[in-house]
Amino acid sequence: MASLNLSLECDSEMAMLKQMAFICNCQGTWLFTVPPTSSISQAAAAARVPPVSETETRTIFDKIIAKEIPSTVVYEDDAVLAFRDISPQAPVHVLVIPKSRDGLTELGKAGKRHEEILGRLLHAAKMVAEKEGILEGFRVVINSGPSACQSVYHLHLHVLGGRQMKWPPG
Ligand code: AMP
Secondary structure, three states: OOOOOOOOOOHHHHHHHHHOEEEEOOOOOEEEEOOOOOOOOHHHHHHOOOOOOOOOOOOHHHHHHOOOOOOOEEEEOOOEEEEEOOOOOOOEEEEEEEOOOOOOOOHHHOOHHHHHHHHHHHHHHHHHHHHHOOOOOEEEEOOOOHHHOOOOOOOOEEEEEOOOOOOOOO
16 A cells, blocks of 8 residues: 655645645556646636536546646647646657546446547547657557556546557556
8 A cells, every 4th residue: 555754844835735636556656746836817727617517526637627737738629638648658648538527437437428529539649649740650548447547537548659569558
């Protein structure tokens, strides 16, 4: 079981910590993201972001969509956002997500109504590969559920490339 030991010396450090999001990946590595920069208007960001329904828990990706935490955007349209993975597993490692989760916490939860967005996500993955210059060979991965080591419960496609891939995957 992974643990995290931090020594906090003052209230301001505690306040900053509360704004950081920590996740632990399948390899037991802790990842964290930084608080929002003051230059970003959260009201403006919220205005262009589809609301998360009251029954859905916000994830770190909702904060990225809302620009509450920074990301390096590679591709964006009205329905899809693609940004660089914070812990890249290949020279190119981009995550492609739907801006509106609409129950798609994982691929295993997909229903008939999601057919269009699933197609949009795959097409966006191809657009990312083209932009990143890896159309000649790339891999698209979706981890769905705990056995597949999914760590963020907002459907996302991993677009990986820029090196020779191996098979079978781990
Ligand atoms: P999965 O394990 O399939 O759920 O993938 C989640 C991915 O999200 C991992 O590859 C993480 O490195 C990535 N990730 C987590 N937080 C961030 C972040 N703030 N910015 C970019 N990628 C992130």
